[in-house]
Amino acid sequence: MNTISKLGLGGHSFIEQLGNDPKASFEEQCAIVSACLDRGISLIDTTYYQERVALGNVLRQLNRRGEARIVAWNFFKQPGKERDLVEPTRYEPHHIDTMLAELQTDYIDILVVHTHEDADKLRYELGLAKQWMAEGKVKQAALGMVKPEHLQLLPEGHPVSCILAPYNAFNQAAMETFEQARSMNMEVIALSPFIRGYKLDEIGENTAEVSEILLRWVASQELVGHVIVSMRKKDWVLANLEAERHGALSEEDQRRLNSWIDRLA
Ligand SMILES: NC(=O)c1ccc[n+]([C@@H]2O[C@H](COP(=O)([O-])OP(=O)(O)OC[C@H]3O[C@@H](n4cnc5c(N)ncnc54)[C@H](OP(=O)(O)O)[C@@H]3O)[C@@H](O)[C@H]2O)c1
Numbered sequence: 001m002n003t004i005s006k007l008g009l010g011g012h013s014f015i016e017q018l019g020n021d022p023k024a025s026f027e028e029q030c031a032i033v034s035a036c037l038d039r040g041i042s043l044i045d046t047t048y049y050q051e052r053v054a055l056g057n058v059l060r061q062l063n064r065r066g067e068a069r070i071v072a073w074n075f076f077k078q079p080g081k082e083r084d085l086v087e088p089t090r091y092e093p094h095h096i097d098t099m100l101a102e103l104q105t106d107y108i109d110i111l112v113v114h115t116h117e118d119a120d121k122l123r124y125e126l127g128l129a130k131q132w133m134a135e136g137k138v139k140q141a142a143l144g145m146v147k148p149e150h151l152q153l154l155p156e157g158h159p160v161s162c163i164l165a166p167y168n169a170f171n172q173a174a175m176e177t178f179e180q181a182r183s184m185n186m187e188v189i190a191l192s193p194f195i196r197g198y199k200l201d202e203i204g205e206n207t208a209e210v211s212e213i214l215l216r217w218v219a220s221q222e223l224v225g226h227v228i229v230s231m232r233k234k235d236w237v238l239a240n241l242e243a244e245r246h247g248a249l250s251e252e253d254q255r256r257l258n259s260w261i262d263r264l265a
Helices: 026-038 049-062 095-103 119-134 148-152 175-183 195-203 207-219 234-245 251-264
Strands: 007-009 043-046 069-072 108-114 138-144 160-166 187-191 226-229
Touching: 007 026, 007 234, 026 049, 026 234, 043 049, 043 187, 043 226, 049 095, 069 095, 095 108, 095 119, 108 119, 108 160, 119 138, 148 175, 160 175, 175 187, 195 207, 195 251, 207 226, 207 234, 207 251
Parallel strands: 007 043, 007 226, 043 069, 069 108, 108 138, 138 160, 160 187, 187 226
Antiparallel strands: none
16 A cells, blocks of 8 residues: 655664664665665665665665655765764765765765754755756755754755754754744655654553554644654664654543653653
């Protein structure tokens, strides 16, 4: 069945760090991506270079690159830190070809510029993104980890048509940014519905029910175009799609969620 879903697959699904479970095997990674593509989840995020390499291998194995909408951020391999999760690096002209080679593709669907406070440098990076779009190497440019001031400072003729930021029931700070982005006709992508899964453990109740409520809280919001979840098991894909189908929270679900927020926020 192929229905329209707001869910996207997070790149942390492909790495060992930043999750509750061990790294998925290559076979499991292929099964996860297949399960997503088969069910209308085409948006796949990659943050660290290790995730780009993993996704490139999976899509080549599946021969399904054309079905995925790949998101890629400016986190790059650094000498001596090949196994680490490093900080973002500002884009330079050579970076696009590195990313394309890692992903084994000739275009990136959404290229993300990680925001920072150096306005001149950010303008330079957006210029590069625009050039790469003109060359057909990038389809769409986005800003990641955005705050309202970043949107206000966007220069005339900027290429940004999408924003990404963590947004979940425990961290609603991005709401204002999302509202502003929507008023600028930008696509809004919410990250981290379970706060890396840590909240699922902290809440300490039935995990299936907790994850369903946290996911429905984000996915049912009109403001939110997509929700990126990392999933190291194919079963999570099916469970999260089912949760999404249940739609907005009932009053009882909302009361339950409020009690967790009161206890843990
Ligand atoms: N958080 C940020 O600041 C940030 C920044 C840039 C990009 N992103 C993107 O956003 C994506 C998602 O964010 P995130 O990794 O912070 O965390 P998340 O998606 O909020 O949580 C992921 C965790 O939830 C668990 N999980 C997923 N579905 C589940 C289910 N149905 N039942 C039980 N557990 C479930 C996963 O467990 P397993 O370990 O078993 O899979 C994983 O540990 C990332 O992969 C990345 O692409 C996030």
